[in-house]
Amino acid sequence: MDGANDIPTAxxxxxxxxxxxxLQNAAxxxxxxxxxxxxxxxxxxxxxxxxxxxxxAAADVVDMSDAYMVEKLSKAFEDGMGAAWSVGNAxxxxxxxxxxxxxxxxxxxxxxxxxxxxxxxxxxxLLCMAAxxxxxxxxxxxxSSAD
Numbered sequence: 001m002d003g004a005n006d007i008p009t010a011x012x013x014x015x016x017x018x019x020x021x022x023l024q025n026a027a028x029x030x031x032x033x034x035x036x037x038x039x040x041x042x043x044x045x046x047x048x049x050x051x052x053x054x055x056x057a058a059a060d061v062v063d064m065s066d067a068y069m070v071e072k073l074s075k076a077f078e079d080g081m082g083a084a085w086s087v088g089n090a091x092x093x094x095x096x097x098x099x100x101x102x103x104x105x106x107x108x109x110x111x112x113x114x115x116x117x118x119x120x121x122x123x124x125x126l127l128c129m130a131a132x133x134x135x136x137x138x139x140x141x142x143x144s145s146a147d
Contacts, residue, residue, distance in 0.1 A: 042048040
């Protein structure tokens with residue numbers, strides 16, 4: 001083994017003995033020939049390079065990962081799953097309530113529904129979200145007289 005990075009080298013006596021044992025084994029040689037036959041199209045089309053690049057990128061991500069990054073990703077995942085669950089649950093509840101309605105509410109019936117505190121709270125939440133989106137997508141008006 002190479003002392004710097006603990007990778008077995010060809011000069012390692014254990015590795016050389018294992019290689020000699022594999023070369024003497026007919027089943028191992030047949031398996032190796034089958035593997036090479038399967039790898040030939042990947043090598044010819046340079047698709048094996050893509051697999052190696054993908055593994056290299058995955059190794060880089062693992063090397064870059066530290067506890068802070070993992071915590072941040074897990075928090076983002078948890079928040080996303082919580083939001084998705086909340087929206088899905090609200091949609092199921094609304095669908096169940098709509099199924100219980102015998103007829104479509106009139107305009108006056110909709111106004112009466114808006115009087116319920118839960119409806120007002122939901123509408124306020126939607127309006128606050130719309131305001132936040134509007135702030136994020138604000139733009140400076142273009143001066144047409146500047147030309």
